[in-house]
Amino acid sequence: MSEPTRRDFLKTTSVATLGAGVLSSLSSGAYAAGEDTVRIGLVGCGGRGTGACAxxxxxxxxxxxxxxxxxxxxxxxxxxxxxxxxxxxxxSAEISVAEETKFTGFDAYKQVIDSGVDVVILATPPGFRPMMLEYAVEKGVHVFMEKPVATDAPGVRQVLAAAKKAKEKGLKIGVGLQRHHQAPYQEFVGRIHDGEFGDVRALRVYWNGGGVWDPRRTRDQVKSEMEYQLRNWYYYTWLCGDHICEQHIHNLDVGNWVMSKDGWQFPVKANGMGGREVRKDPKYGEIFDHHAVEYTYADGTVMMSQCRHIRNCWNSVTEHVHTTKGIVDFGGRRGGYGATLFSGEDIPYKGKSPDPYQVEHDDLFTAIREGKDYSEAEYGAMSTMTAILGRMCTYSGKEITMKDALERGIGIMPTDFSWDAKLPNAPDANGVYAVAVPGVTEVLEKA
Ligand SMILES: NC(=O)c1ccc[n+]([C@@H]2O[C@H](COP(=O)([O-])OP(=O)(O)OC[C@H]3O[C@@H](n4cnc5c(N)ncnc54)[C@H](O)[C@@H]3O)[C@@H](O)[C@H]2O)c1
Incomplete structure (x- = not known):
């Protein structure tokens, strides 16, 4: 079978159009000569891309x-x-990456997607995700993309549009918000949705820790500002989204999931404060080291959120749901998951905990092989937007609605991707970057 035909098969075959015999032969690997092989490509060969690929x-x-x-x-x-x-x-894992299919540079993603893959894994810094997703969907390729899926509102809109097109084309999209594939989350979010713990009253979510890697290259080790920012991408908002977007998205996304008993719900407004209190050296680029945001959902429920990158402080990467009958803790509960009710009843999670990073790939690839509908892109995009909304509030000091943020959020991506590009956020002559100032920084286009 030629490559495009193989891809078309994976793209268009649905359970409805396949006989049971064909399905079982597919899943049992009965196709001769490797015909059931799914071909993948990786874009963004860093820590997570390597893990996702494996x-x-x-x-x-x-x-x-x-x-x-x-x-x-x-x-x-x-x-x-x-x-x-x-x-x-x-x-059953094969690696066949010839010199001709190792691509470098800013167009590497197009070359990987055009190389005959059925599925592309997108694991670059998130600023690039919208353009890469859009290209993959245009070329009819299934996608696994890491979170976050954008760093600004125009990027989120681009992802939502691509997700719609992917559905029309029968393409499957997985997003690396692996808590959705993590057994204790699945069980306790399900039990909250089933009403076992009463009504949700409030949520608290945290990603408080000491931060991530120190800048990986100094200026004298690179050839240009573009290379400097790319090597040290975590510290630049257009690349990373700030850590509220890059890491805290996981916890905000759990809050959104808990609130989505009857269809997806996202906060309708937020306000917050944040800044750069400890990590002030210009080598740490332009991002804040702490954000605290109060999100409000349509029914008035509030989600309090904190994320911090400061050492020697209280650390917690957890989510907590306050209900009319007690508290459900995802982490931070003697290290585990479960509910503590006002009645005194203690309900710990007792099930197994398979690796959610593996399960998310098993689920996506099974959907691709079986032609099942599969799209995590919409909630992935809106949980990304939840984080971006929080950042817009902490950078500007304003209360902002989700509608305004999504429709009028100022784009922060450069337009020129080349090694000597003039970046909009270039530092001053002393190598110092402009950092957002609450009360001064504008984050919305004029209405
Ligand atoms: N789901 C999770 O728990 C989880 C965990 C870690 C990272 N991630 C996500 O994975 C993504 C990558 O993170 P990481 O830790 O692997 O970072 P990393 O720095 O280790 O890897 C990023 C790679 O992308 C490459 N890259 C940058 N721009 C590129 C471009 N335009 N085209 C092609 N390649 C490009 C870099 O050179 C680098 O090799 C991020 O979005 C991050 O949030 C998710």
Whole structure:
């Protein structure tokens, strides 16, 4: 079977159009000569891309990695070595990345997507996600993309539009918000939705920790401002979204999920405060080191959110749901998950905890093989937007509605992606970046 035909098969076959025999032969690997092989490509060969690639290769059935792309060749080579190591004992994982299908530079994503893959894994810094998703959908390729899926409102709108088009084309999209595939979350969000703990009254969500890696390159180790920001992408808002977007999205997304008993719900407004209290050195770019945001949902329920990147403080990466009967804790409950009711009843999570990073790939690849509807892009986009709304509030000091944020949020992406591009957020002559100032910084286009 030629490559495009194979991809078309994966793209258009639905359970309804397949006979049971064909389905069972697919899942049992009875297709001769590797015809049931799903071909994948990786864009963004860093830590998570490498992990996601290995997990995709280990998903049920035969999977072959055929192309890789990164702006930097050193990243690609390191990732390939690590993927090879990660799947060396897995018979159904194949790696066949020739020199001709190793792509570098800003167009590497197009070359990977055009190389005959059925599925592309998008794991670059999130600023690039919307344009890469849009291209994959245009080319009829299924997608696994890491969270967050954008860093500004125009990017979120672009993802929502691509998600709509993907559905029309029967393409499947997975998003790396793995708590949706994590057994204790599935069980306790389900039990909240079933009403076992009464009505939801309020939520608290946290990603408070010491921060991530220190800048990976100094100025004298790079050739341009673009390379400097890309190597140290976490500290630049157009690339990372600030840490409220890059990490805290996981916790905000759980809040949204809990509130979505009868269809997806996202906050309708927010206000917050934040700043750069400790991590002030210009080598830390332009992002804040703390944000605290109060989100309000349509029914008046409030979600209090905190995220911090400051060492030697109280740490917590957890979500807590206050209900009329007690509190449900996702983490932070003697280290675990469960409910503590006002009646005195204690309900710990007792089930198994398979690795959610593996399960999310098993679920996506099974949907692709079986032609089942599968789209995590819409809630992934709106949970990303929830985080961006919070950042817009902490940067501006204003209360902002989700509607205004989504429709009028100022775009922060550069338009020129080249090594000598003039970046809109370039530093001053002393290498100091402009940092948002609450009460001064504008985040909305004029109405
Ligand atoms: N779901 C999770 O729990 C989880 C955990 C870690 C990271 N992530 C997400 O994965 C993504 C990547 O994070 P990471 O920790 O792997 O970062 P990383 O820095 O290790 O890797 C990013 C890679 O992307 C490459 N890159 C940058 N711009 C590119 C472009 N335009 N085209 C091609 N390649 C490009 C970089 O060179 C680098 O190799 C982020 O969105 C992050 O939020 C998710």
């Amino acid at each position: 997990q995709a290769l280990k998903s049920p059935g035969r999977v072959r990695l055929i192309a890789m792309g990164d702006v930097f060749r050193d990243q690609l080579d390191g990732s390939l070595r690590n993927v090879e190591k990660a799947v060396e004992n897995d018979d």
